[in-house]
Structures are given as C-alpha cells and as structure tokens.
Amino acid sequence: MGNITLALAKGRTAESTIDLLKKVGIDFQDFHEDTRKLVFYSEDASIKLIFVKAVDVPTYVEKGAADIGIAGKDNILESQTDVYELLDLKIGQCKFVVAGKEGDFSPAKQRLTVASKYPNITEQHFRKKGMDVETVKLNGSVELAPLIGLSDVIVDIVETGNTLKENGLAIFEDVEKISTRLIVNKASFATKSKDIQRFINRLKEGLEAEYENSNG
Amino acid sequence: MPSYQIGSAKKESSEIAFNRRESLITQLKTRFSTYGYKQIRTSTFESYDLYTNLSGTVNKDDMVKVIDSSGKVLVMRPDVTIPITRMVVESEMLEELRYFYIQDVFHNTSSNGSTERTQAGIECLGSNRPEIDAEVIMLAIHNLKELGFANFKIEIGHAGFFKSIIEPAGLSDSEMEQLQSLIQSKNIVEMVPFLKELTLSEDLRDAIQAIPMLYGSPREVMQQIPTSLLNENMRKNLNNLTSIVEILEDYEVGEHIVLNLGLINNMNYYSDVIFQGFVEQVGHPLLMGGRYNQLGDHYGVDLPAIGFAFEVDLLQQAIQQKGLLNGVSPMSQLVITYEKNKQKEAFQIAKLLREETFPVRIYPESMEFSINPTDTKITFTNGVFNITTGEDTQTFHSYQALLNFLKQNGGE
Helix, strand or coil, X not given: CCCEEEEEECCHHHHHHHHHHHHCCCXXXXXXXXXXXXEEECCCCXXXXXXXXXXXXXHHHHCCCCCEEEEEHHHHHXXXXXXXXXEECCCCCEEEEEEEECCCCCCCCCXXXXXXXXXXXXXXXXXXXXXXXXXXXXXXXXCHHHHCCCCCEEEEEEXXXXXXHHCCEEEEEEEEEECEEEXXXXXXXXXXXXXXXXXXXXXXXXXXHHHHXXXX | CCCCCHHHHHHHHHHHHHHHHHHHHHHHHHHHXXXXXXXXXXXXXXXXXXXXXXXXXXXXXXXXXXXXXXXXXXXXXXXXXXXXXXXXXXXXXXXXXXXXXXXXXECXXXXXXXXXXXXXXEEEECCCCHHHHHXXXXXXXXXXXXXXCCCXXXXXXXXXXXXXXXXXXXXXXXXXXXXXXXXXXXXXXXXXXXXXXXXXXXXHHHHHHHHHHCEECHHHHHHHCCHHHCCHHHHHHHHHHHHHHHHHHHCXXXXXXXXXXXXXXCCCCCCCEEEEEEECCCCCCCEEEEEXXXXXXXXXXXXXXXXXXXXXXXXXHHHHHHCCCCCCCCCCCEEEEECHHHHHHHHHHHHHHHHCCCCEEEEECCCCCCCCCCCEEEEEECCEEEEEECCEEEEECCHXXXXXXXXXXXXX
C-alpha cells in the first residue's frame, strides 16, 4: 500500500537525486546511467520512478500521473502549473537574467523585443515592471538573437556567464534564482499525506547530512 | 494490428458522455433535494456593475462581457453565489432558505482553458451555526461517496485565519498577492527570503512561515498553532472550526477531513469556514465552498450564509478516470416497421408503447433506415408482431402479449 509515483527530469538532475535517495536508504537497484528504461521501482516497491523530459515534469504532477516531481525551477515557473512546491534540492543552481549587447541598451525605445525559451516567465517579469514587450519564443541559441537584431534583449538561464561573455552580451538584470525543486500534486498531498510527508522528510534529512558534510 | 474507427467511436462516445453527465447531474440533484434544497436558476446575463462594485471577487478582465441594444455592458454569469444572495435580499425572505442550482459560469481565463464551466452547487442562507456548516460539508461528502470515490479528502480552513495573522504586517497589495501565492503553493523555500526583506517582528515572521504546514489531522494541527499570536477573535474562530469537525465526527466521516489553515480562497467574500475537496490523482479541487456572512452587507442586509459548488466537468473527468461509471450504456430503442395499409394501427401501437415510456422509432417498411446493434427490431405485418433481438425472432399475435414480453425483457 501507499504507492508513490515520482517523476524525475532526465539527465543530471536524475543522477544527483537518485544518489541522494540512495543515501537515505531508497534504492533503485536496476538503475544505471546508460539505461533506456523509463520506469523503475524501489526495493520495497513502494516508490515508482518515471523518467520524463524536464519540461514535462510539472505537467505529469499537475495531472496526477505522478504524485511528486523533481525538476528545475525554470520549468516549474514556465509551466504555470498549480502544485505545491515543498523543497529546494539545491542542485543545478543558476539564475534567470535579462541580457543584451554590451553598452547597447536603449530603453527609450517604445516597445522592447525579448527573445527567450521561456515566454511565460519573460512576459510575467516585464508585466510586473509595467513594461509592454514583444516576446519571441526560440528553442535554442538564444544568445544569437540580439546579435543579429532579432530582439533587443534576451531572458535566459545563466550559470557562469561565460556563454554570454563569449558572445559579447552583458547581464542587465537578475530575474529569479533557479535550482532543482520538489513539487507535489495537491490531491496527492491530501489523499496520500502520510506517505508523501514521510518521503519528503527522508529527503530533507539526506540534504541536511549532505550540507553538513560539505561544510564540515 | 489493432484497428480502430474514429468516426463511430466518436459518435458513440458523445452519446455516452452525455448520458453519463445527465445521470451524474441527476444523482447530485437527488442528493441535494434529500437535504431539503430546492432548485432555482438565475439569469445568464447580468449587470456589469453587480460585480465591479464588489471588490476582490471576480477579476474584471476575467468576465465575459456583452453589450445590449442600449449600449449597456452586461456580463455572462461569472459566479452563482453573488446573484443568489442578491436575489434573496431582494425577495426579503427572512427564514432559512436552502437552494441548489445546476448552472454554467463563464470566464475568459480559466485554468483548464475553457470559457464555460458547469457548476452544481447549494447555498444555505439565513442561519449561522456549526451544525449547518457540518451538514453542508456532509452533503458534499455524501455526494462523493455515492459517486463511488473511496479515497477523497475535504480540506477545511478559515478565511479569517490568514487575514488576521497578516493584518499587523501592513503589507502592500502586491506584497500581499505574492505572499498569498507562496502560501497557496506551500513554498516555504521562497517565503523565508521574502519575509526577511519585510520589516516584521520575529514572532510574526515565524507565525506566517508556519501557516503552510498547518495541515493534517484536525487535532494535531490545532496543537501546532503558535498560540502567542492568537487574539480573542482568532481563538473564537478556531473553536468554531473545532466544533464543526466534532460534529462531522458524529456523521462518521472524520477520516475524510483534513485541516488546512494555509487554505486561501481567491473569492474575497468568504468570511469564516472555507473548504475544498480532492480525489486521488486529480490535481484541482472538485468542489469549493465556504461561509460568506458579510456578502449580504453589500446589499444592506444581515444574511449569514454558506454554500459550495461541484465543478461538474472536472467531476465527470475524475469519474471517468476512475472507471466508476462503466454501467451506463446508450438506451436500447424499439424500431417498428409497418405495411403502408396498416399505418393507422401501427401509429396506435407506437403511441401506446411510448406512453409506456419505451423509446420508439417507426418507419414504413419501404423506407431505408439504420439500426444499432442494441436496438430491438419489431416488424408489424398482417396484424402479427415479429421481434428480432440479435439472432432470435419471436412472434406475438396481440399488443398485450408484445407489451408483456417487452416489459419482462426491458430490464426495468
């Protein structure tokens, strides 16, 4: 009884999370890095793990296909889903910024064009600032947009800032800090309250132990 | 390779979906009326001013607006509680009133992307007692149980709890909005730095941070509440919640009750107990409601009241997801063919059968028509009835014999 479905974003997030879960005694034995399987069970079969694309994690959780999801704040924000956001796993820390060509920011212009992989976050940010902008949705190489005049600025994720620098772009403004978060379906939180809280508490203990190790 | 036919499946599923929806609504209506509620309806088009004068209810941009012939702006009903309250105020009825409704509400931006949503709800106006509150919540539970849901929870909170804790903080509108959405998503991770930026006493900050996790079994939650911040009024409110929960225990539904003091309803008219219902796997509440004792004040009348509404579309989706309504199939019809010279008699037979509430289609034998596998074919020739169901054919010599047979086999 008390089965929980956990949706993980494929890639680095998944590996770090599985490591963390192992440390707190939740082991997915048949998982290894090169596997192509998408569904795994924990030893006692109480947790079902599914691998999905990072952008889809919030959807799986909101629709109830998974009770718990672990994904980047960027995807959670962009999806605008109605879920609980209960834990920061502190993995993959980076930030959303507004960036553009160095020294070439002319805010006197009537309407700013912004290129981004994240149109919802972009629109929300500028709406909060009371600015009316035109958003161009791109799927990659966003840094290119201001260089060739497709947009005035971009809204994108920055970890080290190297990519921006190499392309002659500068950060104008920080939008929001990003890291890996744990989200929960609101109905699951109500109907499987005990199992979910137990799972979260174990994860929390694991995080605290890790934090102490790195600082001790 | 498995085959599938889109066209026929679509036709069948739309009929079945409609039948399921109808039987769902009938079930809800029947249950509502057994608790003493009577059905009413309100107008689809309403004055725009009715809503703009009530702040913190429906967002202006959210309302579907139309313009009448004199240029006046009307809205398509965005909410049912407000018009029912106004209707009751205008009718000047003072005794306890129990109403239910099945009505559509219209919004430009709704979470599931549709403009039109059907709500099935009740309003109990004129009394203010925990017994009434508990019975209203019990009615919601009764409905959910009867629809076959086993694992569901009703989250109970208080509209005044968050408001009164937050009051001394003196937040601006935008700060308030931000804090509300952090509490609604139980996002303590981001709430901590957000509260640090504000100038708050440590006690107050701790209390606000505790709100999202005041969640769980009523007894445990009540013990976790930071007592240092409770004033007389809040104590009274919490006692009121406790009595509602205790009464619900006498209804023997305690297992379905969760206290969620981080519950915030975006409808500003709620004043006391608020609640919402979840079933497994459906991430949005299937029902929402609460007590709105001050809404009457807007119309100059003291009118305590409580109500809730089911989201019918979401409910139907949840039922389908759980496979709870497999039994409902399209109704079998009788298809009668007749010889042209016996038309008068055939019409009489059809009329009698319809009066017995059988669904009947009747055609002259020369006419082409389609017949479904579930239908029963009756040929009426030479005053004799031949009934074909599947492979079998049976013959009857009189209407009475036919009727007896149909009644026995009609599965009534």
